[in-house]
Amino acid sequence: MPDIVKITDLRKAYADGFEALKGVSLNIREGEILALLGPNGAGKTTLISTVCGITTGTGGSVTVGGFDTVTEYRGARSMIGLVPQEINLEPFEKVISTVRFSRGLFGKPKDDAAIEKILRQLSLWDKKDSQIRALSGGMKRRVLIAKALAHEPRVLFLDEPTAGVDVELRRDMWNIVADLKASGVTIILTTHYIEEAEAIADRIGVIAHGELLLVEDKDKLMSRMGKKQLVVQLTQPIDAIPASLASDALTLSGDGHALIYSYDTRAERTGITKLLSDVAAAGLVLSDLETSQSSLEDIFVDLVKEDAA
Amino acid sequence: MNWIAVKSIYAFEMARFFRTITQSLISPVLSTSLYFVVFGAAIGSRIQEVEGISYGAFIVPGLIMLSVITQSISNASFGIYFPKFIGTVFELLSAPVNFIEIVCGYVGAAATKALFIGVIILITAFFFVDITIQHPIWMVTFLVLTCISFSLMGFIIGIWAGNFEQLQLVPLLIVTPLVFLGGSFYSISMLPPVWQVISHFNPVVYLISGFRWAFFGSADVPIVTSLFAIAGFTALCLAVIGWIFRTGWRIRQ
Numbered sequence: 001m002p003d004i005v006k007i008t009d010l011r012k013a014y015a016d017g018f019e020a021l022k023g024v025s026l027n028i029r030e031g032e033i034l035a036l037l038g039p040n041g042a043g044k045t046t047l048i049s050t051v052c053g054i055t056t057g058t059g060g061s062v063t064v065g066g067f068d069t070v071t072e073y074r075g076a077r078s079m080i081g082l083v084p085q086e087i088n089l090e091p092f093e094k095v096i097s098t099v100r101f102s103r104g105l106f107g108k109p110k111d112d113a114a115i116e117k118i119l120r121q122l123s124l125w126d127k128k129d130s131q132i133r134a135l136s137g138g139m140k141r142r143v144l145i146a147k148a149l150a151h152e153p154r155v156l157f158l159d160e161p162t163a164g165v166d167v168e169l170r171r172d173m174w175n176i177v178a179d180l181k182a183s184g185v186t187i188i189l190t191t192h193y194i195e196e197a198e199a200i201a202d203r204i205g206v207i208a209h210g211e212l213l214l215v216e217d218k219d220k221l222m223s224r225m226g227k228k229q230l231v232v233q234l235t236q237p238i239d240a241i242p243a244s245l246a247s248d249a250l251t252l253s254g255d256g257h258a259l260i261y262s263y264d265t266r267a268e269r270t271g272i273t274k275l276l277s278d279v280a281a282a283g284l285v286l287s288d289l290e291t292s293q294s295s296l297e298d299i300f301v302d303l304v305k306e307d308a309a
Numbered sequence: 310m311n312w313i314a315v316k317s318i319y320a321f322e323m324a325r326f327f328r329t330i331t332q333s334l335i336s337p338v339l340s341t342s343l344y345f346v347v348f349g350a351a352i353g354s355r356i357q358e359v360e361g362i363s364y365g366a367f368i369v370p371g372l373i374m375l376s377v378i379t380q381s382i383s384n385a386s387f388g389i390y391f392p393k394f395i396g397t398v399f400e401l402l403s404a405p406v407n408f409i410e411i412v413c414g415y416v417g418a419a420a421t422k423a424l425f426i427g428v429i430i431l432i433t434a435f436f437f438v439d440i441t442i443q444h445p446i447w448m449v450t451f452l453v454l455t456c457i458s459f460s461l462m463g464f465i466i467g468i469w470a471g472n473f474e475q476l477q478l479v480p481l482l483i484v485t486p487l488v489f490l491g492g493s494f495y496s497i498s499m500l501p502p503v504w505q506v507i508s509h510f511n512p513v514v515y516l517i518s519g520f521r522w523a524f525f526g527s528a529d530v531p532i533v534t535s536l537f538a539i540a541g542f543t544a545l546c547l548a549v550i551g552w553i554f555r556t557g558w559r560i561r562q
């Protein structure tokens with residue numbers, strides 16, 4: 001897939017001198033879902049705002065669909081839809097008129113069929129004549145999404161779309177995102193819920209302190225860093241690993257009660273069968289078996305910690 | 310030009326106006342009627358004709374200007390301050406529109422609303438006094454130019470304002486005194502000489518004078534001067550707005 005968004009060495013220093021982005025380079029592929037993770041204040045919103053034209057970068061460049069976001073902002077911005085982190089809506093407006101307004105603002109001619117389709121997709125059609133202030137928080141967020149989609153953007157930025165949203169609505173949101181992806185929209189979302197990134201993203205980027213620490217395919221990331229461990233509990237503690245079992249992958253727990261075996265789930269042979277028969281051959285008696293896999297969360301926490309160190 | 314965007318902003322702002330049309334109209338109609346009762350009937354009965362015109366008729370152009378100027382400023386300043394205040398301005402900033410389009414939409418709507426109210430006041434005035442408009446085309450020209458230029462000024466105030474107090478500050482401290490001292494209710498020639506000289510530094514004097522000329526054919530200052538004054542003021546506002554958008558002052562971080 002070609003890259004639809006190209007961010008090159010993007011820097012942003014705010015008026016008070018604080019550098020919120022310290023040279024971020026990131027290419028986003030057409031049609032993918034990219035999740036941006038990072039602690040509070042990492043620079044996620046700043047990155048999105050700079051791409052969308054809400055703030056001006058102080059260095060580097062961004063192109064969207066080949067259009068430079070500064071010199072060819074009309075072309076670039078026409079392709080972008082933005083759902084901001086804060087719920088910013090006019091309380092007294094009707095749902096449908098605010099969505100229509102967004103479409104017009106982006107220069108698209110009035111098209112009631114298109115608006116209806118979007119509102120239905122977001123389960124807002126029966127609320128179309130309600131005032132915004134009469135909606136629940138989750139509905140308001142969907143109105144923001146409807147506004148962002150009103151001009152049929154090719155790239156959609158979702159800044160924490162599921163913050164403060166209940167489990168059911170979060171699943172709804174994931175389905176909406178999946179539908180959008182299926183219709184060919186490229187999606188960049190930020191989130192603090194790592195399971196969310198795990199559940200829907202194709203690629204994951206991690207930002208901390210204004211720097212992009214990594215961007216990688218989710219599956220590769222998980223398998224590269226997500227080793228699995230098998231813990232073999234023994235009925236009797238041992239002092240050392242018997243010579244017949246010795247291998248790089250095997251360690252003994254501190255109290256001698258357990259053998260810890262690390263393996264790669266994707267490898268052709270995990271070596272588990274051999275290990276277990278070797279353990280039995282060595283005369284050790286098992287009391288329990290347990291496997292664990294490091295989650296994205298562990299990876300994330302490790303990365304951010306490393307960066308801070 | 311992204312005309313669809315201009316039209317969308319304009320229509321959105323006008324819809325807000327028409328939603329509250331009764332409030333929007335009752336208050337100017339009521340206050341104008343009060344002015345006519347107090348100034349026209351009560352005080353006017355004791356005042357000689359001014360420059361050959363009955364006092365009640367004489368104050369009509371000033372009254373219209375007074376409302377049109379305050380309405381233009383408050384409509385336009387609120388129109389752009391409100392999105393800043395509630396955060397919806399992000400949408401304007403991320404849309405494929407340039408500054409000129411944003412200004413056309415917001416200032417156009419604010420000026421239209423003010424014009425609307427100016428016309429309503431004129432109609433109300435017909436119920437109280439006899440007036441014939443000698444130069445109708447000039448009258449409309451002055452009215453429209455005033456709506457536009459003061460809406461531009463209001464737009465600047467709305468961008469500048471950091472809170473609601475500041476939004477009220479400039480209209481209250483600067484504009485209202487200038488308008489009241491601008492000859493809405495009197496002819497400059499009625500003032501002592503010193504004040505006549507001072508009045509010539511008040512831009513509103515030129516506006517009201519020109520506007521009154523369009524009604525009655527007599528003016529405190531030459532009509533050409535009035536035209537230059539309003540053109541100059543409009544140009545100044547446009548220049549300031551141009552600068553704001555080039556630098557992103559108070560809108561884009």
Ligand SMILES: Nc1ncnc2c1ncn2[C@@H]1O[C@H](COP(=O)(O)OP(=O)(O)OP(=O)(O)O)[C@@H](O)[C@H]1O
Nearest residue numbers: 014016018020039040041042043044045046047562
């Ligand atoms: N207008 C501003 N002026 C000065 N500093 C700012 C401004 N906006 C953001 N910052 C700073 O820039 C840094 C990055 O902020 P940003 O909002 O991009 O973080 P974030 O990753 O979106 O955080 P969160 O997860 O809390 O939303 C923070 O340290 C913040 O204080």
Ligand SMILES: [Mg+2]
Nearest residue numbers: 044045046085
């Ligand atoms: Mg943020």
